[in-house]
Amino acid sequence: MAPRANWKGFLKVAELVCPVALYTAASTNERISFHMLNRATGHRLRREFVDSETGKPVERDDQVKGYETGKDDYIVLDPDEVTAAVPESDKTMDVQAFIAREEIDDLYFDKPYYLAPAGKQAQEVFILIREGMKNRKVVALAETVLFRRVRTVLIRPHGEGLIATTLNYDYEVRSAQEHFSEITDITLKGEMLELAEHIIKTKSGRFDPQKFDDRYDAALAEMVKAKIEGRKIKPHKPKAEGKVIDLMEALRQSAGEGDKKTAKPSTKKAAATRKPAASRRKAG
Structure with a gap:
């Protein structure tokens, strides 16, 4: 079955117009998901809006949006007023400018979509x-x-098609300065920096998304499977982390471990990383 487009419109570059379709490139639908249940009855729970003062449920027709102007003081916006603020769409993705990729910081990246031609004529x-x-x-x-x-x-460009990534607005990206302002300037010893660079070199590799597993989701999937099969669930015990007392000693030890790993690659470990992904079943 062909994937369903999230959006269809036109990609416009000056006088060039191309019918295009937008498809989700990254999704969380495959993650394990749960429903909230009543422990006593096993029935599924449903949410409802209640008045914060009276505690009584509020019917959908009586629910309106409000903007808080002060404590417990709101401006009410009717559905028609909210709809009026929604911009009109001419279904055109209008190119404003072409820039070098390095000009834009990844912090502004929001969500990626595949952009493909809509039909053979396009x-x-x-x-x-x-x-x-x-x-x-x-x-x-x-x-x-x-x-x-x-x-x-x-x-x-991405392979045979294009990737369209929505961007965060400037006001949505928080200033780095407010988070990094307390980092002080420290003069590093030459040997420290050399050891750090050596560790980084021995750890150099390439990005392969298939080698990175969602361990939490995999653990949930295994727990659900164990529940279905009636097996006992063993609690996970996190490993105790040792405290780094001497930075120089830690660097030397890390550099030594790096040399060992590069000198004797483990074929067994490499084979283990290529095991097929276990099938998952959604709970609910």
Whole structure:
């Protein structure tokens, strides 16, 4: 079954217009999920809104949005008023500029989507735009209305298609200074830095997403399986971490361990990382 598009519209570059479709590139749907139940009856629970003062349930038709202007003081917005604030969409992803990829900090990245041509007739224009970006080594900044919001998206070539990543607005990205302001300047000894660089060199590798497992989700899946099979669940005991007292000694020990690992690679351990992923069953 072909994937369902989240959005369909047009990619516009100057006078070039290409029908495109947007698809989810990253999803959390495969994670283990739970429902809240009544322990006594086993029945599933449902949420309902209640008045904070009276404690009585409020019907859906009586629920309105409000903006707090002061303590317990709100401006009420009716559904029609909220709808009026939603920007009109012409279904156009309008490219504003082409920039070098390194100009934009990853902090601004929000959510990635696959961008593909919508239909065979759109492929020639789509490929022309994609190849032009590849040859110039640039990415595109475009503006569009996605899911009731005006969004800026970063578009870049990816294999045979394009990736459109929604970007955070400037006010959504917190200042690094407020988190790093208490980090003091320390003069490092030459040997310390050399050892640190040596450790980094021995740990050098390549990013392979298949080697990174969601251990928490895997543990939940195993726990659910054990429950279904009636097996006893063993509690996990975290390993005790030793305190680093002497930084120089810790660096020397780490450098020594790094040498051993690079000198004698473990074929058994490498084989273990290639085991097939266990099938998961959603709880609920």
